[in-house]
Amino acid sequence: MPKVKSEKKTRIHQEVQKQGIVFNKDFGQHILKNPLVIQSMLEKAALRNTDTVLEIGPGTGNMTVRMLERAKR
Known part of the structure; x- marks a missing residue:
């Protein structure tokens, strides 16, 4: 039997969604x-x-x- 994905979202995820940024975890996109x-x-x-x-x-x-702290530009 396949796993059922839950729609558990954190407060941070909800704030990001309010800004219009939507992630698709099926494509490997995560916060x-x-x-x-x-x-x-x-x-x-x-x-x-x-x-x-x-x-x-x-x-x-x-x-x-964090990258900007280490790289020139």
Whole structure:
């Protein structure tokens, strides 16, 4: 029997939806909230202060802020 997806949404998700940003988890779109996950991803990316980075995708900017701390632009 297949799992039934629940419509559990956090307050943050509801606020993002109010701004017109809609995520489709079937396509792997998620709100990245956990700072430890962001830190781990950025460490693995090995960004340097001379790098220019382009982040693609809608969201709240949690990763963007951290990338700007490490990259030139």
